[in-house]
Amino acid sequence: STAARRKAARLGWYGPLAWDDNIDAPAAQPDCGTDAHRYTVSQLAATRSADIRHLSRFGIPHREIAARVGVT
Structure with a gap:
């Protein structure tokens, strides 16, 4: 499932x-x-957080950022 x-x-x-x-x-x-490197949950969260902050600086819409970092 x-x-x-x-x-x-x-x-x-x-x-x-x-x-x-x-x-x-x-x-x-x-x-x-x-x-490929396997991330722990905390490593993945930290990486995604950094990616989100970086992409936000460019004025990218939230939905597009979510799609780029693999979250909904």
């Missing part, structure tokens, strides 16, 4: 395919196919 996916993302959990090749290995690490 959407609520379950949102909760999993908020908690930093990985989806089932991240474990597909190594599910039986006790020391397995999730494989997301990228080396």
Whole structure:
């Protein structure tokens, strides 16, 4: 469900395919196919806050800022 996916993302959990090749290995690490940085909730909030402040300085409408930083 959407609520379950949102909760999993908020908690930093990985989806089932991240474990597909190594599910039986006790020391397995999730494989997301990228080396992208995973933010904690507080890191993401701080980054979004800084982005919002930066974009606001240019007079960008609130709705557009929300779309750019991925919030509603």
